[in-house]
Amino acid sequence: MSTIRLTVAQATIRFLANQYSERDGQRQRLVVGCFGIFGHGNLAGLGTALLESELDDPRRLPYVLGRNEQALVHAAAAYARARNRLQTWAVTSSIGPGATNMVTGAALATINRLPVLLLPGDVFATRSAPPVLQELECFGAGDISVNDALRPVSKYFDRVWRPDQLPAALLSAMRVLTDPVETGAVTIALPQDVQAEAFDWPDDLFAERVWRVPRSAPEGADIAEAAAAIRAARRPLIVAGGGVLYSEASHALTEFAAATGIPVAVTQSGKSAIPSRQPECAGAIGVTGTAAANALARDADVVIGVGTRYTDFTTASHSAFGCAQVRFVNINVARFDAVKLGGIDVVADARAAIDALTKELGGYRVEDAYHRTVAERVADWDHAVAEATAVDGCEPPTQAAVIGMVNAAAGEDDVVVCAAGSMPGDLHKLWRVTKPGTYHVEYGYSCMGYEVAGGLGVGLARPGGDVFVLVGDGSWLMMSSELVTAIQEGVKLIVVLVDNGGFASIGGLSESVGAQRFGTAYRFRSPSGRLDGPPLPVDLAANAASLGAHTISATSCAEFADALREAKASEHTTVIHVRTDPHTVAPASESWWDVPVSAVPGVADTARARTEYDSHKRAQRDYLRPTRDSLREDS
Structure with a gap:
């Protein structure tokens, strides 16, 4: 058997570029590219290998520079969902905060059963000069690093301590990524010294492999x-x-x-x-x-x-x-x-x-x-939806009216993306769909900050239609960084940034359990010592503009409708900032969610909520x- 001498990192990139998934006779690249941010734990290994691959053929396994590792895993998961789990991206990070940033993204992918491949750097396998920068020193074990935090949120986890362990790890990773039952986040931790080690690999490792995604027949x-x-x-x-x-x-x-x-x-x-x-x-x-x-x-x-x-x-x-x-x-x-x-x-x-x-x-x-x-x-x-989304006499716009106007502006191939807060619930009730895959709301993990990153992933997966990202001010302030990446990659997003002055969803839930919207509004601390002072002077439109997006502020339904038309006509990413009333809610679902209420209420609101909670529990x-x-x- 002939061999080829490559580093572990070079072998990893070459292997990934030759993996395919297939279903119903249709074959496609399994790992279409690599998101990442470089640090000392992956720069000399995977970073160099990705550079060499790009210089040889930029389309083989393109590298996309991101801004936040968690967001990049979200983008990979969103891409996988938009491609019906037949394709995904790899995400690489350095050891340390880069790796632990990916834990939340890995949890989201695994909970939603979406395939993503994580390639975090790791500590030195040789332990030549411990502790190295960002190394976790565990007094009771010598083989633990921060990457072990990824174990419980990964469907498959491996650490390649020696080059000859790599083939088994890569093949196991592909097996899980293409398994409809077992898929989720897959992590292969690569010690930074091992990434740069040379090894004689069998040529067969780099042959094209097709991983058939089965359609299991019923009994x-x-x-x-x-x-x-x-x-x-x-x-x-x-x-x-x-x-x-x-x-x-x-x-x-x-x-x-x-x-x-x-x-x-x-x-x-x-x-x-x-x-x-x-x-x-x-x-x-x-x-x-x-x-x-x-x-x-x-x-x-x-x-x-x-x-x-x-x-x-x-x-x-x-x-x-x-x-x-x-x-x-x-x-x-x-x-x-x-x-x-x-x-x-x-x-x-x-x-x-x-x-x-x-x-x-x-x-x-x-x-x-x-x-x-x-x-x-x-x-x-349908009649209730028409009333809720009506714009007549609706100033400032309600969230339901905003959703209705976006729905009316969206073409049949356009996709709406959302994740956390009150908007997913309103979208679920109010949004009208025409084609499969045009509604993309992450609610398995309900992860604040997914929206813009998810829009990036969807935009990469579904070129041709517009991607409407609906995001509240709470999620925006947590993670809007991949707006820069979308602009960098020429992915057009229409971001509707709904500003309701805090956490509207949790505010409503807080009221329902008798907690009086405590800790959910963005306000100054008053002389009383409570966060009940004037609203904070946060300029979200200026923030969006500073990231490179064309930004429009709308204060009325008419202005918002004009902004949507302008954004649709544009070839570039646009952020539409619109203020809404957090106290105007969509029609009731006539349903219940089990959120326990204090059994020893300290205020009258909580006592009333506990009585209602006990009544609902009897129907469970x-x-x-x-x-x-x-x-x-x-x-």
């Missing part, structure tokens, strides 16, 4: 059992999650819903799995859902979960499904999720399972009366899978 018995439960239902409801989008099953789901008449409610990550205009689309479900979908959920006797993790926001903390005899049919590629809520577990790719279920059900269709009920509830909600329930005997009796 026939599981499909038959699921179909029997659906046929016996009078008020079935589909809950569509992100798995529908990742398996590219949107068309199959829409056709299934149209053929059967079963309404479809969508989770945050599942929104855009079915067009909003589709008659069977009941809208968002759960805590941030629509009154229509939640009313259907309360009465549903069979709930068909497709590609959903059933988070507490989706299930309203196990209070959403009120029918005493409710059953669950759960289609998921991961058995871990398929058995939740005691469901009939159909472990399979979403598209393959929907196709099989369509065939098994034959000419099944819901009763006409139920179909009319669905239509009436959706029509009522456990769900057990019915026995096959009971299924036979009911059928």
Whole structure:
């Protein structure tokens, strides 16, 4: 076997440039580039290797200089989501704060099950002169570094102490990145001295490899059992999650819903799995859902979960499904999720399972009366949305009006990006979608600061349409740095910077638990010692302009509409700064979220909130899978 002499870093970059994923016969580069920030822990190794690769062929594995390591992991995760988890980016950092900055991004990727590859530098393997700069000295162990903080938030973690360990680590990393069940953050820590070591590598390591992403087929018995439960239902409801989008099953789901008449409610990550205009689309479900979908959920006797993790926001903390005899049919590629809520577990790719279920059900269709009920509830909600997003007499603009105007300005190929605060809930309720993948709200980790970085990742993944980044002042102040990277890379973003003077979402939650919006407003400390003085004089528009974006301030609905038109017509990144009223909220979801309230209230507001909390707790329930005997009796 012939060999080639390269450093560990050179071998890593050459290997990554030759990895491909494939599904349904379509092949694409798996790792399309490398985000990073250089420091002493990765500059001489990976930095030099990336330079050499760029000088040889800038398109082989392009390097993008970022501003914050956490944000770069967010951008990689957003790219992976926009590409249905078939492609991603690597992210490299130095040892020390660069590496630990990536922990939050890794947690987000793993919780959302999005593939990202992290390549942090590490301490010297030889331990020649400890402690080196930024080295954590652990008195009880000599082989621990700050990179070990990435272990619990990574789906695969390895540290390459010797060059000959690299091939096994890289192959394991690719396996996890392309596994629909096990994917998430993958970390390969590379000691800085090992990165620069030379080794004779077998040529085969650098051959093109294709990692096939499977479409696992369902078991026939599981499909038959699921179909029997659906046929016996009078008020079935589909809950569509992100798995529908990742398996590219949107068309199959829409056709299934149209053929059967079963309404479809969508989770945050599942929104855009079915067009909003589709008659069977009941809208968002759960805590941030629509009154229509939640009313259907309360009465549903069979709930068909497709590609959903059933988070507490989706299930309203196990209070959403009120029918005493409710059953669950759960289609998921991961058995871990398929058995939740005691469901009939159909472990399979979403598209393959929907196709099989369509065939098994034959000419099944819901009763006409139920179909009319669905239509009436959706029509009522549409009316509520129209009222909430109306701009007449709305000065200053409400957040709902801002969302409505952005939705109206967006083209069918444009994408909306958001993550944390009150806007994800309002978007989930109010935003209208036309195509799969055009709604991109990170709510698995609800990470403040994701928005601009996520917009960068989406913009790199989906060239052609505009990317609208909706971000509140709280998230903006935490992390807006990758706006500079987007401008650097020529990625056009339209950033709608909503200024409501603090943490509006937590302010509302604070009120609901009787905490009087304590600690949620951006204000001076008053002579009383409390943060209840005048508003802080923060100029967010000037801040955005200082980062290189064209910036427009809007104080009315008319000005905001003009700003949207200007931003759409521009070829460059634009930030539209608009002030809104934090106390004007979107229509209620008629749902509940379990946030415990103090059992020993010190103020009257808290006492009232505790009484309400205890009332909701009584509606919370456990769900057990019915026995096959009971299924036979009911059928």
